[in-house]
Amino acid sequence: MLITSLPSKYPYQFNGINLHPLNFGQLLEYLNESPNSDLDKFVLDYSICRQCDANVDKLLLTDFFFIVFMEKLLTINKKLEFNGSTSCPECNEKLHYKLSTSDIKFNPLDEELMKGLTVKLASEYHKVQMPTVSEFFNMIKYYRAYHRNLDFKLLKIYSLFVNAQKYPGKYEDMITKATYEEITLLLTLEELYLQPVKSINIKCSKCGGTVAVSPFSLAADMFHLLLEENRLTEDQILFK
Ligand SMILES: [Zn+2]
Numbered sequence: 001m002l003i004t005s006l007p008s009k010y011p012y013q014f015n016g017i018n019l020h021p022l023n024f025g026q027l028l029e030y031l032n033e034s035p036n037s038d039l040d041k042f043v044l045d046y047s048i049c050r051q052c053d054a055n056v057d058k059l060l061l062t063d064f065f066f067i068v069f070m071e072k073l074l075t076i077n078k079k080l081e082f083n084g085s086t087s088c089p090e091c092n093e094k095l096h097y098k099l100s101t102s103d104i105k106f107n108p109l110d111e112e113l114m115k116g117l118t119v120k121l122a123s124e125y126h127k128v129q130m131p132t133v134s135e136f137f138n139m140i141k142y143y144r145a146y147h148r149n150l151d152f153k154l155l156k157i158y159s160l161f162v163n164a165q166k167y168p169g170k171y172e173d174m175i176t177k178a179t180y181e182e183i184t185l186l187l188t189l190e191e192l193y194l195q196p197v198k199s200i201n202i203k204c205s206k207c208g209g210t211v212a213v214s215p216f217s218l219a220a221d222m223f224h225l226l227l228e229e230n231r232l233t234e235d236q237i238l239f240k
Contacts (some may be wrong), residue, residue, distance in 0.1 A: 001069050007106040007196035008130070009115065017067050018053045022075040022222075031223060037139070038152035045071070046133070057134040061159065062109065062196040064133045069197075069216050073101070076222060077229040086202065089090040090209040097202050105198045106216050116162070121182055127162040130193050135159065142168060156194055157186050172217045188207060 004016035019176035022030060026048065035041045045068040048088045051140045052071070056064060073080050088095055109130075116129035131139075136159045157175055158164045164171035178186055198213040 001074060003067060007066050008058070008060045008063050010060055010063070012055075014057065014058070016054045017049075017055055017059070019049070019067070019074055019166055020052050021072050021078070022048065022071070025238050027075065027209065027226075033041075039150060039155065042152060043140070044179050047139070057132070057137075060128060060130045061133060061136050061156075062194050065194065065216070066106075066196045070101075072222050076225045082225055082228055082229050084213070087210055088204040088207060088209055088211060091204065091207040093204055093206040095211065097204055099200065099215065103200055105200075107195055107198055109150065113172065118187075119185060121178065121185065126158045128189060128193075129162050131159045135165070137166060139168075153190065157190055160189055160193055 001021075002016040002018050006012075006016075030044065030048070037042050046056070046064075047164055049067055049071055056067060058073050059067065067090055073082070076082050079100070081098060083096060083098050084188070085094055085096045087093065104114075114130070116127055119128055120126075136156075139155065139159050142165070143155060154175065158168075158171055159177075161171050175186060197215055199214050201210045203210050
């Protein structure tokens with residue numbers, strides 16, 4: 001399946017990213033490796049999507065997060081939809097809903113953001129820009145060589161700073177030591193650049209309250225959802 005609509009709307013030199021659903025073998029491999037940290041999950045997701053289409057290396061990071069989500073959705077169900085459930089935070093009622101790709105709305109990335117920003121941190125100005133997947137990987141390689149448990153959120157934030165690859169020690173120090181409004185700034189940057197889709201509001205049928213669900217969190221339990229969505233048909237097992 002060729003995914004042509006990507007959150008950034010960046011004019012790539014290719015038409016889209018071609019994805020295939022994970023087959024049984026890959027799915028078991030995926031579950032057996034069951035990475036613990038977000039960084040390990042990212043690396044595994046990358047290797048799966050990279051097998052589908054080498055152009056993922058050229059994607060902007062935010063588009064890549066979206067592609068990972070689509071890969072999971074495609075694995076669960078070829079119609080790219082699935083049934084989810086959540087609980088109402090007000091009255092605890094169990095809410096069931098159906099989600100399809102048309103319900104997924106991108107967070108707009110305006111032109112100014114795409115061109116890059118300048119932000120003030122630790123009394124200096126720094127250029128911020130969205131990295132590509134391969135730039136992000138260079139960063140992971142560097143940090144993996146020196147650190148064992150690097151926080152994925154921190155790594156995503158480092159990758160937004162254009163000079164962080166050149167002066168990793170300086171940027172790591174500056175970002176980890178941020179306080180007060182500097183923390184707000186860093187989290188805002190992450191939100192602006194690296195959250196490609198909007199949460200979906202689900203209305204509670206009992207009390208009328210709403211619950212915001214991130215579509216990304218829904219694909220976490222792929223195997224379970226796959227079995228739910230793909231029930232056997234009568235002609236699949238024939239008894240004597
Ligand atoms: Zn409710």
